[in-house]
Amino acid sequence: MPPFVLLSLILSTxxxxxxxxxxxxxxxxxRHIPIMVTCGIVDIALVIAIIVVRNAIPxxxxxxxxxxxxxxxxSVPALLGWFTAFASxxxxxxxxxxxxxxxxxxVFLVARTGNWITSFFVxxxxx
Numbered sequence: 334m335p336p337f338v339l340l341s342l343i344l345s346t347x348x349x350x351x352x353x354x355x356x357x358x359x360x361x362x363x364r365h366i367p368i369m370v371t372c373g374i375v376d377i378a379l380v381i382a383i384i385v386v387r388n389a390i391p392x393x394x395x396x397x398x399x400x401x402x403x404x405x406x407x408s409v410p411a412l413l414g415w416f417t418a419f420a421s422x423x424x425x426x427x428x429x430x431x432x433x434x435x436x437x438x439x440v441f442l443v444a445r446t447g448n449w450i451t452s453f454f455v456x457x458x459x460x
Contacts, residue, residue: 337386338456341379348376349449356442362426369422373415376445380412400454407447414441 355368383389396402417437424430 334456341383342452342456344375344379345449345452348372348379349445351375352442352445356438359438366422366426369418373419377412377415398455400451404448404451404455407444407451411441411444411448414444417441 351368351372355365355372358364358368393401393405396405414437418434418441421430421434421437425434
């Protein structure tokens, strides 16, 4: 396994664990917000690094294998989920969009966990 792949899988695991810790602290905004923002920034930076280092976009556009298609089906909503989480979290802090933030969190957790699981199967595809 190439060093970058190993590092990205380890970092992805740490981020996912951090996300679940952040969810556990969802009622304690003092802890929840910094944990989730940190995980979001690191996760988005990891996605950018994977795109650059592994040339992931052209491979994703071809998506010849079933597992890569499944991985993308989790990855795209997970990435978009960060941006909607940041926006809805900001509104949630103001007392608005409470239900939307909660539903986004549920969809995001499923997508991000699915992304993590499938990432162990696609690393050798070069994606």
